[in-house]
Amino acid sequence: MTITYNALSGALAAQAALNTVSQNLANQQTKGYTRQGVLLQATASDPGTLSAGNGVQVGSLLRFSDSYQLQQMWRANSAVGVRSQVQPYLTSLETVMSDDKSSISYGIDNFFKALNAASVDPTSTPLRQQVITTADSMAQQINSIYNLTTNQSISVQQQQASILPSLNESLAGIAALNKQIVSTTGAGTNTSALMDKREQLIDSVAQQVGVEVVYNPNGSVNVSLKSGEPLVVNDTASTLAYVNAGSSAPASLTLTYSNIKFTLDDTKVGGQLGGLGDFRQNTLAPLQTSIKEIAKQMSDNINAALTAGYKGNADPAIPGDQGDMGVALLDYNPASATGLLQVASGFKTSDLAFSSNGQPGDSGNLQLLVAIKSQDIQLTSLSGVVSAVQLGDADTQIVGQLGIISQQNQAQLATATTIRSQSEDDWKSTSAVNSDEEGINLVEFQNMYQANMKVIAVANTLFDATLQMFG
Numbered sequence: 001m002t003i004t005y006n007a008l009s010g011a012l013a014a015q016a017a018l019n020t021v022s023q024n025l026a027n028q029q030t031k032g033y034t035r036q037g038v039l040l041q042a043t044a045s046d047p048g049t050l051s052a053g054n055g056v057q058v059g060s061l062l063r064f065s066d067s068y069q070l071q072q073m074w075r076a077n078s079a080v081g082v083r084s085q086v087q088p089y090l091t092s093l094e095t096v097m098s099d100d101k102s103s104i105s106y107g108i109d110n111f112f113k114a115l116n117a118a119s120v121d122p123t124s125t126p127l128r129q130q131v132i133t134t135a136d137s138m139a140q141q142i143n144s145i146y147n148l149t150t151n152q153s154i155s156v157q158q159q160q161a162s163i164l165p166s167l168n169e170s171l172a173g174i175a176a177l178n179k180q181i182v183s184t185t186g187a188g189t190n191t192s193a194l195m196d197k198r199e200q201l202i203d204s205v206a207q208q209v210g211v212e213v214v215y216n217p218n219g220s221v222n223v224s225l226k227s228g229e230p231l232v233v234n235d236t237a238s239t240l241a242y243v244n245a246g247s248s249a250p251a252s253l254t255l256t257y258s259n260i261k262f263t264l265d266d267t268k269v270g271g272q273l274g275g276l277g278d279f280r281q282n283t284l285a286p287l288q289t290s291i292k293e294i295a296k297q298m299s300d301n302i303n304a305a306l307t308a309g310y311k312g313n314a315d316p317a318i319p320g321d322q323g324d325m326g327v328a329l330l331d332y333n334p335a336s337a338t339g340l341l342q343v344a345s346g347f348k349t350s351d352l353a354f355s356s357n358g359q360p361g362d363s364g365n366l367q368l369l370v371a372i373k374s375q376d377i378q379l380t381s382l383s384g385v386v387s388a389v390q391l392g393d394a395d396t397q398i399v400g401q402l403g404i405i406s407q408q409n410q411a412q413l414a415t416a417t418t419i420r421s422q423s424e425d426d427w428k429s430t431s432a433v434n435s436d437e438e439g440i441n442l443v444e445f446q447n448m449y450q451a452n453m454k455v456i457a458v459a460n461t462l463f464d465a466t467l468q469m470f471g
Helices: 002-026 065-095 104-118 125-187 192-208 273-308 366-374 391-431 435-469
Strands: 036-042 058-061 211-215 221-227 230-233 239-243 252-257 260-264 331-332 341-343 378-380 387-390
Touching: 002 036, 002 058, 002 221, 002 435, 058 192, 065 125, 065 192, 065 273, 065 391, 104 273, 104 366, 104 387, 125 192, 125 211, 125 221, 125 230, 125 239, 125 273, 125 341, 192 211, 192 221, 192 273, 273 331, 273 366, 273 378, 273 391, 331 435, 341 378, 366 391, 378 391
Parallel strands: none
Antiparallel strands: 036 058, 211 221, 221 230, 239 252, 252 260, 331 341, 378 387
């Protein structure tokens, strides 16, 4: 009887729909789960038969996913990755370099204060010793700041290297899921759970590097870098590695796909990896250059002035005697393992050449030393522009630029975080489980099932009545 077949198909369709509702509710708190549904289709009547139809069938299982929303979410995650990894480094640099007691400016100021104090009595041994002591403190503060940048550079490279195992594992996982999804789809099995897992892996990759994702007709996806290099194509994944070119040269990022190698610029790959590479090359390296320029030009100027003056030990008994000429106070050595700048080994208070004529008490050369603080040096800014700036203002200028970079990064991180949050909300509005909506579906499909079972009961009653008529 058609009435029985119709009702049975309706009950089975309601049961399938209730199964999807139960699956959705069971995974309401499962991260990355995409809600599902059923597409019900009316079954047409047989040809040549005048009937309402042959019931209902489940046309397909639906997966409520929007590729545009996913792409937006992945792009936002990449932007967050770029900004979030470098902010702790920027904050640390800004804090140390702007501190009243640990900054380069503090050391330079104290050194020139000691020179000014010595001008009261250029022959005073305690005042001369104070000059040497503050010179050593100044050198150590410069070394400390430079060592901080060196340690950060090492830390950034280690952090970049630590990202690659997880990244390569995720890429291999996406390729394996591609293969499984294609195979499972061909067998007519629901692949929604596999797709959820794949999308979570893509999201993880997007945080580490910027990606472009293309969906293939067979259900697989191709993942590539923004610059086009392949990360995953169907069931084949690339691997990324840092290759050391030599002891002094920085390691280069390479991508290997099917025995084809690509050399990548890690400042442009996006995500955490790209953010760290950009910070290392475009902030840390220029900062180190600036610190070295300050140390070198300051030491050159101070040493030049000292070696052109006299120690003030002229012998009055010898007409025209000017005594001994001064010696260099500071040693600048960028290759030294102990620091950029050091007070010359064995330098004594009597070696300070404060006199311009060799006479004890003369401070002519000392005044030239004091004036060095107001002299211009050539300084490379963090943006790469070389300009003349007074020695006393050089560190302040660098710290100011660093602060601007930090503030800009914080603002861009806040923006990226907001965009990521909004993109997640957009995704949830389409793909996440809504308990209220599923509750309504639960009641509706339950009523549908019960109604069709009542129809079957009515059909059975009619069938029994028909049999009794001929009994």
